[in-house]
Structure formats: structure tokens, C-alpha cells
Amino acid sequence: MPDTSVTARPGGLEAALRARRDGGAKLLIPYVMAGMTDDWIEVLQAIASAGADAIEVGLPFSDPMIDGPVVQAAGLAAFERHPTIQGLLDQLAIAELGIPVAVMTYYNLVFRFGHRRFAASLVAAGVSAAIVPDLPLEELDPWAAAADAGGIETVLMVAPSTPPARVAAIATRSRGFLYAITRMGVTGERAALGDAAAGVVERARAVSDLPICAGIGISTPEQAREVCEVADGVVVGSALVRRLLDGVGPEGAAEFVGELRGALGG
Amino acid sequence: MSGEATNHMAGGSVMGDPGPNGRFGEFGGRFVPESLFPACLELEEAFRSAWADPAFRARLDGLLARFGGRPTPVTECQRLGERLGIRLLLKREDLAHTGSHKLNNVVGQALLTQRMGKHRMIAETGAGQHGVAAATASALLGLDCTVFMGEVDTERQALNVFRMELLGAEVKTVRTGSRTLKDAVNEALREWVATVDDTHYCLGSVMGPHPFPYMVRELQRVVGTEAHAQSLEILGAVPDVVVACVGGGSNAAGTFTGFVDTDARLVGVEAAGGAAATNGIPGILHGMRSRLLQDEEGQIREAESISAGLDYPGIGPEHAHLGAIGRAEYARATDDEVLDAFSVLAQTEGIIAALEPCHALAWVIAEAGRSIQAGSTVLVTLSGRGDKDVAQVRDLLAERAAR
Numbered sequence: 001m002p003d004t005s006v007t008a009r010p011g012g013l014e015a016a017l018r019a020r021r022d023g024g025a026k027l028l029i030p031y032v033m034a035g036m037t038d039d040w041i042e043v044l045q046a047i048a049s050a051g052a053d054a055i056e057v058g059l060p061f062s063d064p065m066i067d068g069p070v071v072q073a074a075g076l077a078a079f080e081r082h083p084t085i086q087g088l089l090d091q092l093a094i095a096e097l098g099i100p101v102a103v104m105t106y107y108n109l110v111f112r113f114g115h116r117r118f119a120a121s122l123v124a125a126g127v128s129a130a131i132v133p134d135l136p137l138e139e140l141d142p143w144a145a146a147a148d149a150g151g152i153e154t155v156l157m158v159a160p161s162t163p164p165a166r167v168a169a170i171a172t173r174s175r176g177f178l179y180a181i182t183r184m185g186v187t188g189e190r191a192a193l194g195d196a197a198a199g200v201v202e203r204a205r206a207v208s209d210l211p212i213c214a215g216i217g218i219s220t221p222e223q224a225r226e227v228c229e230v231a232d233g234v235v236v237g238s239a240l241v242r243r244l245l246d247g248v249g250p251e252g253a254a255e256f257v258g259e260l261r262g263a264l265g266g
Numbered sequence: 267m268s269g270e271a272t273n274h275m276a277g278g279s280v281m282g283d284p285g286p287n288g289r290f291g292e293f294g295g296r297f298v299p300e301s302l303f304p305a306c307l308e309l310e311e312a313f314r315s316a317w318a319d320p321a322f323r324a325r326l327d328g329l330l331a332r333f334g335g336r337p338t339p340v341t342e343c344q345r346l347g348e349r350l351g352i353r354l355l356l357k358r359e360d361l362a363h364t365g366s367h368k369l370n371n372v373v374g375q376a377l378l379t380q381r382m383g384k385h386r387m388i389a390e391t392g393a394g395q396h397g398v399a400a401a402t403a404s405a406l407l408g409l410d411c412t413v414f415m416g417e418v419d420t421e422r423q424a425l426n427v428f429r430m431e432l433l434g435a436e437v438k439t440v441r442t443g444s445r446t447l448k449d450a451v452n453e454a455l456r457e458w459v460a461t462v463d464d465t466h467y468c469l470g471s472v473m474g475p476h477p478f479p480y481m482v483r484e485l486q487r488v489v490g491t492e493a494h495a496q497s498l499e500i501l502g503a504v505p506d507v508v509v510a511c512v513g514g515g516s517n518a519a520g521t522f523t524g525f526v527d528t529d530a531r532l533v534g535v536e537a538a539g540g541a542a543a544t545n546g547i548p549g550i551l552h553g554m555r556s557r558l559l560q561d562e563e564g565q566i567r568e569a570e571s572i573s574a575g576l577d578y579p580g581i582g583p584e585h586a587h588l589g590a591i592g593r594a595e596y597a598r599a600t601d602d603e604v605l606d607a608f609s610v611l612a613q614t615e616g617i618i619a620a621l622e623p624c625h626a627l628a629w630v631i632a633e634a635g636r637s638i639q640a641g642s643t644v645l646v647t648l649s650g651r652g653d654k655d656v657a658q659v660r661d662l663l664a665e666r667a668a669r
Contacts, residue, residue, distance in 0.1 A: 062565040063448065063551060065455050066299045072442060085563045107297055108550045112564030133299045134550065138287060159301040161462065170300070184301055185460035 013054055013100040013128040013153050013176040017211040017233070020053050026264040027177075027213055027233025028224075030240050030257055031104070033058040033074035034088040035081055037244060041095050046250035048097040051261030056131065056235055057092065059085055059105035066133050068188030070238040073245055085109055089125040102129035102155055102176060107143075110135075115143050119150030129153035129176040137170055144173070155179050158204050160196035171208035178210045180231060182217060188238045189219035193226055201230040221263030228264055236260060280526045280593055281483070281519075281584065286310075288476020291590055293583035296475040298553045302455070305462045306553075310477040312382050317484060322377065329373050333406065334363045336370075336488065340496040340645070345614040350634035355500060357493045357647040359517060360619060366650030367489055367517045368399035372468055374485040376403035379466040386410040386465040390454040392419055392447035392513065393575035393622065394426025395650055396470030401435035403468075411435040414454045417445040419574045426654055444568040446577045447513075451552050471514025472582035475553030479582050483519040489647060490524025497645055504528045505645040507638055511625040512536050512543060512596065513576040515585045517649035522594060530645075532594040534585060535629040537576040537604075540569030543589055543596030546580065556583040572601045572662060573621040575650075599628035605662055607631055608652065620650035621659070 017027055030047050032040060034057050044055055058071065060078040067075065078088075085105075092101065103122060110118045110132060122130060130152055135143060137156065147154045153175035158167050161184060171178050182197035183190070197214060204212050214227045215235030224234045243256055288294045288310075296306055316322040330336040338358045347354035359367035372389075379387050387409050391397030397413040404411035413430050417439050420427050427437050443449035451474070458467040472479045472486070497505050508525045510518035512534035522532050536543055546557030551566055559567040559579040569579045581596075588594035599607075604621055607628035612618050619627070626646045630638065638644060652659070 062443065063452055065452060065552075066301075066459065068456075106550075108558075108560070108566070109564040111550055111555075112547075112560065112562075134297045134553070136296065136298060136300055136303050138303075139295055139297055157300045159299075159303075161301055161304045163304065166304075181301060184462060186456045 013102060014211070016100050017053060017177050021211050021232045025266070026228045027053045027211060028257070028260055028264055029054045029056055029213055029233060029235045031056040031058060031235055031237035032244065033060060033071060033078055033241060034092070035060060035078035035083040036074040036241070037077070039250060041091055042250040043244060043253045044095055044097055046254035047257045048099050050254035050257040052099060052257055053233065054100040054102060055097065056102050056104050056237070059088060059103055059109060061106040061109055064106060066186055068186035068238060070189070070242045070245070071187050074241045077245065086121065089121050092127065093125040100128040101126065102131055103127050104131040104133070107132050107135045110143055115146035116150070119146045119152045122152050123150050127152070129155050131155045131179065133157060137173060140173065157181055158200060160184055160200045162200070164203055167203045168207040171204060171210060174210060178204050178208055178212045179235065180204055180212050180214045182214045182227060185216065187216055189242070190217040193217070193223050197227055198230050221259045224260050225263045281523050284476065284480050288480060290479070290584040290587035292548070293555050293586040294476060294479060295555050296553060297550045297555065298475045299459065301459045302462065305458070306475050306477065308382065312378055313477055313481045316378055316381055322381070326374055326377055330370060330488065334369050334373065335361060337492045338362050340493060340500060342500060343615050346610065349614065350631065351640040352634050352638060353501065353643045354630070355497065355505060355643070355645045356617070357489060357521065357645060359489060359647060359649045360617070360651035364395070364399045364402050365653065366395040366399065366620065367486060367520065368396045368470060369402065370488055370520070371470065371482050371485045371516060372396070372399040372403040375466065375468040376407045376409060379409055379468070380407060382466060384464050384466045386412070386461070387468045388412045388414065388454050388457050388465055389468045389470060390414045390447065390450035391470065392450070392577055393573065393620070394419065394423040394430070394654060395575060395620070397435070397437070398426055398429050398433070400468050400470070401430040401433035404435060405433045412457070413437050414440050414450040414457070416440045416447060416450050419446055422658060423574055423654060446568070447574070448566065448579055455552065471516040472519040472584060473514040473552060473554055473556070473580065479554065479584055482516050483523065483584060486516050486520025487523045489517060489520035490522060493521060493645060493647070494524035501643050503643070504530050505643040507531045507533060507642060507644045509533045509535060509626045509630055509644065510647040511576065511622045511649060512581055512585060513540070513578045513622065514580070515582040517647050519582060519584060521647045522588070526593065532588070533629065534594055534596045535625045536581070536596060536598050537569070537571030537573055537625060538598040538600045539571040540576050540578060541598045542579055542581045543585055544598060551580055554583045556580050557586045572604065572658070573625070575620070575622040576625065597629050599625040603628035603632060605659065605666065608659055617648070618652040618656065619648050620652045621655045623647065623649045
């Protein structure tokens with residue numbers, strides 16, 4: 001179970017993950033698309049109780065560049081309910097999850113809200129961090145300034161294609177944790193971990209003390225355990241989202257997260 | 267050409283080098299996932315080095331001349347010009363090989379693909395013109411080619427799908443989102459992330475992340491350079507008005523480079539249902555900051571027009587910039603006006619043009635005697651030929667007659 005002595009206040013993601021890692025645990029961050037089912041908040045609550053250390057919540061965008069077919073389907077399922085982003089954040093605000101939340105979305109939503117207003121909306125929703133994959137280091141400053149000022153941690157990504165010097169620059173600017181993309185490609189389940197996984201984590205480890213969580217293509221408890229031989233933790237998205245699209249509901253989500261937790265050790 | 271240039275006024279032109287971060291004023295940039303960032307840097311470096319290499323330029327120019335049919339002529343429209351009370355010139359990109367200006371861009375990018383040591387190109391296409399051109403250049407240079415095309419477009423442009431397959435390309439039907447051009451771009455970007463080691467993404471317009479808007483504009487510069495010289499020859503001066511259609515805006519960008527530093531009035535014409543330059547709001551899509559059709563929370567809206575090639579909810583970032591600084595103006599043409607222009611050009615000049623440039627022509631027809639004064643000289647870039655649209659136009663005209 002997560003260390004409940006660290007509360008999910010804004011800015012609390014990195015503190016929570018460091019405390020868990022330094023206590024010897026591997027970190028588990030499941031991903032759920034906001035609004036993808038009517039009971040998505042119950043799903044988050046079930047996941048939080050089943051051993052997640054933090055939750056990544058996708059905010060649906062019309063043109064999700066890095067999402068694979070399963071997460072795209074979850075986005076479409078969310079859009080069929082005609083949500084607004086603010087409405088989804090309002091639901092999140094009263095969820096009382098007890099663990100930190102990072103939202104994942106695309107930059108146009110942030111830009112359209114306005115940087116400061118978006119950061120303030122996240123704070124009001126009790127969100128700790130933001131992951132904006134189409135906002136690379138070179139374009140980061142306007143958002144990062146507003147996020148820093150508002151107390152929102154901006155999680156940055158490193159990829160197998162990122163050269164070592166660039167890994168260092170990204171790691172220095174990342175907050176919350178460092179997101180290691182373990183293979184080139186969109187999100188989605190894969191039969192096996194790629195060869196690139198260990199390399200990208202090791203390059204990050206060489207230059208950063210941040211918790212390093214691996215994601216993209218990690219589908220099974222066995223793969224999670226394998227990648228955690230080098231990484232501090234894992235983000236598991238499509239494998240969980242697919243189960244939710246299949247209708248497993250909060251109980252089924254909790255069961256899968258429990259299996260992942262079990263594979264990583266308590 | 268200097269990689270150090272950070273000022274878009276570099277070289278003295280309003281349409282100069284956008285610098286290492288690809289900025290056109292507040293627009294442009296490189297909003298891509300980290301996985302693609304190194305590929306964008308690699309591409310920029312390869313393009314800048316190739317563009318400064320006389321051997322590369324000579325090979326490209328040679329292919330465009332002897333394979334592509336360049337230079338394309340400029341035709342003066344005697345009958346239509348007389349009817350409108352203006353002197354009307356058409357830059358005839360419809361006469362280039364594959365029937366549109368798209369070949370200029372793809373031959374350049376195919377040569378770059380080889381130069382980067384890659385053996386495969388992927389491309390998106392709307393109307394199919396860029397897809398056909400990409401498949402053509404790939405066949406010419408021995409590259410593998412995969413083209414992404416929205417399901418709506420594969421239906422309305424079925425013959426172009428078959429053309430691409432004849433040329434040896436694989437066509438992948440995109441069934442996500444609005445199933446049109448923007449979704450084909452999303453799918454091509456996703457494929458590029460996964461295959462970037464051996465694959466080049468041959469983007470078809472002046473859009474996307476840096477260096478694409480800059481690179482594609484430079485590869486289309488030939489249209490404007492030729493048209494400038496040809497206008498001088500025919501008119502003894504540059505035209506008063508230079509007009510081109512705008513989806514992403516590559517033929518317009520290429521055309522404008524030839525006239526941006528003259529006194530010519532520059533006009534880009536969009537489809538009324540996809541008018542991002544006039545109705546769009548600044549935002550970020552497909553790796554660029556530009557003007558986009560979007561809702562209050564930033565969800566991208568779908569464009570709608572009879573022309574698949576203009577069904578795009580954004581415009582190239584340099585067009586957004588040229589509009590913002592007032593150097594170019596952007597106007598709209600409705601589907602009805604476009605159908606009229608299509609028919610009029612066929613009947614008065616013997617040219618069946620693509621629906622896309624008929625937007626530019628429709629604007630000229632509407633404005634002649636108004637904002638285009640009688641006796642003015644006007645150049646329209648006829649970006650492609652209309653064979654692909656004939657069946658659709660037949661149906662649309664029948665539909666309209668029945669209304």
C-alpha cells in the first residue's frame with residue numbers, strides 16, 4: 001500500500017514517489033482516460049486502494065498524436081459522453097484519492113485554457129502534476145513558468161532516441177519523476193519489452209536522481225517486474241484501459257492493479 | 267544559407283529563414299513528442315546542408331526539368347480576362363508531372379530521404395495529389411512508400427488510391443477521428459514515431475513541426491521564382507494581385523516567395539468550410555503553432571468542403587504570420603462559387619482545373635471590378651488539374667440542378 005503519510009497535495013508527486021522509492025518499493029502508476037466510463041472516478045478510487053502510488057489521468061483531446069489504438073478508443077468513449085475538460089477536472093476535485101494525480105494531455109488544451117488558468121484549474125482539482133507529451137524542452141518555458149508558480153510539477157519524457165546530453169537537460173527540468181519511454185512508437189501493449197528499455201533508463205539514471213518510471217508498451221505484471229529491474233517504477237496504460245473498455249469496472253481494474261503490485265512487491 | 271540565422275528577415279526577405287526554432291513571428295515551432303525531436307533536428311540539418319549543396323540543387327533541378335516538366339508555363343486567359351475586365355494569368359502547375367505542384371516537394375524530399383540513408387517514405391494525403399506525387403517520387407528513386415489517407419477521402423478519391431497502388435505504394439486507410447486529412451496526418455506521425463530509424467515522413471504541405479513549413483516552402487519556391495520571371499516577360503511588370511488557394515498552403519507559399527518582396531497584393535483563398543486563416547484561433551496541432559479551427563476548450567473542429575485537399579482545420583504557420591503582419595490577406599470561397607469557377611474556366615479557356623485552385627479563381631471572379639479594379643493584372647496559381655474531380659463535379663452539378 002502507498003505510504004499514506006505523504007498526502008496528495010499539489011507539488012506532492014515527487015515527494016511521494018521519492019519517499020516510496022527510498023523506502024525500497026517499486027513505483028506503480030496506472031493510467032486511466034478521464035470520462036471514458038460513467039464510473040471512472042470509482043475506477044480511480046479502486047486503483048488507489050489497490051496499490052497504485054500515483055495515477056496518470058488522461059484528459060481527452062481530439063488529435064492525440066502519441067496515443068495508440070486502445071487509448072484513442074478510450075478518448076472516443078469519453079467524447080461520446082460530451083464532457084468538458086473543466087467538468088472532468090471538477091469530478092476529479094472531489095474524488096479523494098489519497099495518492100497524487102498527474103494529468104496527461106496535449107498542449108493545445110493547455111494553450112487554449114491559458115497557461116496560468118490551466119495550472120490553477122489543476123490545483124483546484126487537487127492535481128499534482130502534468131504530462132504534456134507534445135511540449136518538448138525547447139517550447140516548455142511559458143507553461144513551465146506558470147506551472148512552477150502554481151505548484152504543478154511538469155513531468156518530462158526521455159526516449160530511446162534522446163541523445164545523452166539532451167537526457168541530462170531534460171532530467172534537470174523534469175519535476176515529479178522522469179518518464180522513460182521504453183520504445184519508439186505510440187502507446188499500446190506489446191508482447192515483449194524492447195531492447196531499448198534498459199538503455200534509456202540507464203542513460204537517465206546516469207544523470208539524474210529523480211524517480212525514473214518507464215512507460216509505453218508495458219502490458220503485463222511480468223513485463224512490469226522486468227523493467228523495474230532497472231527502473232524505479234512503471235506507468236501502465238493500454239493494458240488497463242483495454243480492460244476498462246471491455247467492461248471490467250472498478251473491481252476488475254483493482255484486481256489488475258493488484259496483480260501488478262504483487263509482481264513489483266509490496 | 268546560414269544555420270545561425272534567427273531572424274526571419276534574414277536575407278532581407280519577408281519570407282526568410284525562420285531560424286533554428288522555426289519561428290514565423292509567434293507561429294511555427296516544433297511541438298512534437300520527445301521521440302520525434304531528434305528526427306526533426308536530423309531532418310533540419312540534412313535539409314540545410316542539402317539546400318546549400320550545389321550538387322543536390324542541380325540533381326533536384328534536373329529531375330524537375332526532365333522528369334517533372336518544369337518550367338511550367340504561364341497562360342494568359344484572353345476570354346475570361348476580357349469578361350472580368352482584367353488581365354488574368356494562370357501559373358500552370360496542372361501541367362507538371364502527376365498533375366500538380368506537389369511533385370516539386372516530393373522529389374526534393376525523396377532525394378533528402380536518400381541523403382539521410384533512409385529507404386522508406388511515408389506520406390499523408392487528402393485529395394490524393396500529394397500521395398500520388400510521393401508514390402511517383404518513391405518509384406523513381408527506388409524507395410518504399412506508404413500513404414495514409416482518411417476513409418472519407420479514399421471513397422471520394424478512389425481513382426487516386428488505385429494510382430498510388432499502381433505506382434507501387436501501399437495505401438493505408440485511416441478510420442480514426444473525422445477520417446480526413448487531419449487524421450491521416452495523425453496516423454502518419456504515429457507511424458513515424460515507430461519507424462523513424464529507416465523512414466522519412468514526407469509531409470505534403472507547409473505545416474507540421476519545424477523544419478517542414480520552411481523546407482516545403484523552399485521546395486515550392488520554384489513556382490514563385492518562375493512565375494515572377496514569366497510575369498515580367500508577359501506583362502513587363504509584376505502582377506497587381508497574386509492569388510493562390512490555401513489548405514495547408516504549399517502552393518500559395520511557393521507562389522508568394524516570388525512576389526512577397528514586391529508591391530503585389532498577395533491573397534490566399536480558403537474553403538469557406540475550412541477557413542482557418544480567417545476563422546481560426548491560435549493553437550497547437552501537428553507539431554506547429556498556427557491558426558486552427560477549434561472549440562472553446564481547444565478541441566480541434568473538423569473542416570468541411572467539397573475539396574478534399576482543403577479539408578484541413580489549420581493553415582501553415584507562415585501564412586498565419588503573413589496574415590498577422592498584413593503582408594498577405596486571406597479570403598474564402600463557398601462550394602457554389604467554386605463550382606461556378608470550375609465550369610467557367612473549362613468553358614472559356616479549355617482548362618479543367620482541380621477544385622482546390624478553383625477557390626482562388628472563384629475569389630478573383632467575385633472580386634473583379636470590386637477590390638480588384640478594372641484593368642488590373644492578376645496571377646492565379648493553378649495548382650492542379652481537375653481530372654480527379656470530374657466525377658464529383660458531375661454529381662454536384664446534377665445535385666444543384668435538382669435543387
